[in-house]
Amino acid sequence: MGDAQPAAAWEVPAEVNLHDHVLRSTAAAGDHLAIVDLSRGARREWTYARLRAAVAGLAGWLRRNGVTDDDVVVVLTENSAEFVVAYHGILAAGGVVLALDPRDTAEHWRATIDTCGAKALIAETALKPPESALPVVCVGATTPGGTAWEDAVAAEPAQARPSGGDRTAVLMSSSGTEGVPKLVEVTHRNLTSNLGQIDHLHLVHGDDVVLSVPPLRHIYGMQMAMNPSLRAGATLVLGSTPFSAEDFLRDVTSEGVSLSYLVPSVIAELGKTGRPLPSLRMIVSGGAPLPSTDGTRCAQALGVPVVQGFGMTEAGCVSFSPDGVEVPEGSTGVLVPGTEVKFLGSADGTESGELWLRGPQIAPASADADGWLRTGDLVTRDADGFLRITGRAKALIKYKGHQVSPVELEEVVTSHPAVSEAHVAGVPDPVAGEIPKAFVVLEETVSLAEITAYVAERVAPHKRVRAIERVGAIPRSSTGKRVRPPALRVLVTGGGRGLGKTFALALGASGANVVVAGRDEAALAQTVLEIRQAGGTATHVALDVTDEAAVTSGVAQVINECGGLDVVVNNAGTPGPTGPLWAVDEREWRRAVEVNLFGSAAVTRAVAPVLTGRVVNVVSRAGRVGWPNASAYAASKAALISLTASLAGELGETGRVAVAFDPGLVDAGITRAHLDRGPTGVPWEDEILAWTLRAREAGRFTSTEVAADALVAVATGAADHLSGRYVRVEDVKTERVVSR
Structure with missing residues (x-):
């Protein structure tokens, strides 16, 4: 059996639609700013009154164009106010949100639209969406056969008030625990439950100005930034894509941002270039593991706490660093309430074990018959309940029969003063099976041998970095996860x-x-x-x-x-x-x-x-x-x-x-040619040959x-x-x- 975190004052919401759960408390907000959209180079404001009217109008348009309960509506936009309206408008119409990745190919978009049986498309025309016979709402210039965004959101509001509960709210793309891309059905109850769980550890206040960087289509941006901010009646600031540390400093200063949700790559930048900003009270990191050194440097540069949590598409926010509590370095906080947990391979989690979860936030189709979700993540838990991610079960490097955690090694490598970023992966080796290889970005010119020696002094012999490559940058996914640099x-x-x-x-x-x-x-x-x-x-x-x-x-x-x-x-x-x-x-x-x-x-x-x-x-x-x-x-x-x-x-x-x-002197190429030729009787040729033979006999060959x-x-x-x-x-x- 697993153990559960105490529920305290938290409880599972009723059969409420996620849209109602998030926006019903803002009915009286009126002229208060709901969204400041900086995503397209110009500042655009949306009040709560305007947001609610647009959501209702889009819901009405969808209903009149044949979208009924549980129909899939595809959204293809960048992070923007239009994404927020589309997301909540679809839910208000009773539909299911499927947000596509703007970085993907038109072929993949078209295949996904066809496979999921979508009934409508909301698309940003600048992204050049695929042609479709579906009803289309065009964000930007209207395409032939499409409906202008302004006309759709000004439509007569839908009168139906669809329920939530165990109906699917969002189809979300996930690599899953096995690394195979798939669409995960996430229910209204999963999402509303998780919002309550998050509130128990971390609150967004009504007077907060919240800057969000991660994609709103991902669970981190959706459930930590967008929905909690709107539910609290706060102001959500949407930055540009891509987003840099310079953008952060400008936007926080101009908008008076108090709370910001960032990805590790921006936090690493801020550790080098950041400075204290009067309005800022907290930085949250998510989407990928945050190296302790990056978090510490950023916190010191900005003068505010930098905290992180742990989550996944199939389970929402799993753990978080509680507000006002000192969290051990490198921890992702404590489990959200109402969550049962067990550690495969470790009786109590004090040793690294694979994390299994059960709770109301777990997407039903992702769990086994008993409701347990196998996360694929290796985790430890200390006596105070704080979790630490030690790696992925599938990503472990198998060195001469030993298991080596890339995450653990990355922490050590990035603690070297000259290393600004690192990614560790296993590479094939004929003797060891796999060896740990580090890809490093350097802030200063040092010998790579110095870095491998530095790591060797701090880890067990089987965990040493045995190959290392200097690269200009570590690529990251849209959620900030490091990925292996392309082949040299x-x-x-x-x-x-x-x-x-x-x-x-x-x-x-x-x-x-x-x-x-x-x-x-x-x-x-x-x-x-x-x-x-x-x-x-x-x-x-x-x-x-x-x-x-x-x-x-x-x-x-x-x-x-x-x-x-x-x-x-x-x-x-x-x-x-x-x-x-x-x-x-x-x-x-x-x-x-x-x-x-x-x-x-x-x-x-x-x-x-x-x-x-x-x-x-x-x-x-x-x-x-x-x-x-x-x-x-x-x-x-x-x-x-x-x-x-x-x-x-x-x-x-x-x-x-x-x-x-x-x-x-290598027994190949020109040297081998001298040896193969042998004595020729030509004095200078034989002299070179004799010198080569003496060098070989003296052990001077490489x-x-x-x-x-x-x-x-x-x-x-x-x-x-x-x-x-x-x-x-x-x-x-x-x-x-x-x-x-």
């Missing part, structure tokens, strides 16, 4: 054979989207095939790095196919002629410089306008110390090292870097695996703090490199 797009020249092929295979195994370039198309195709057979993503483009036209067209092809480029690895090279400078063929000498130096410069010139991350020029120790009887090779690599330093300065403050990477791991580390940002420098394998030791 890497171009490797000379990728058909030798060391270039080794690098390409390693990058493919790391999860990068690899493009290999070179002159031998058959060899390139083989490299691509091997990457794909190993489960990676790759393609190829045939080009000669000394042919400017071929480089230009080849890079254009890469950009077109990949949508851009993050990293270029200039590996294409030739050993050049061997022998004294005065004895070798001048044309061969020039050819080596053209390939090794001018080829790298040509590729860099072509990719620079679109490159987002790094130029990695593959060089050699010969470029630092010279190489008698191989002067063309040594001189070209020396020039490439110098070019890299100059390029780093030219990239300046763009966030892009250039590194001269020396993989060491293993192919270590060199490849180091290249992957450089490509993913491990040497960004060394931009412009000559970087050796030992300079970029990462946890991934030393853990093999």
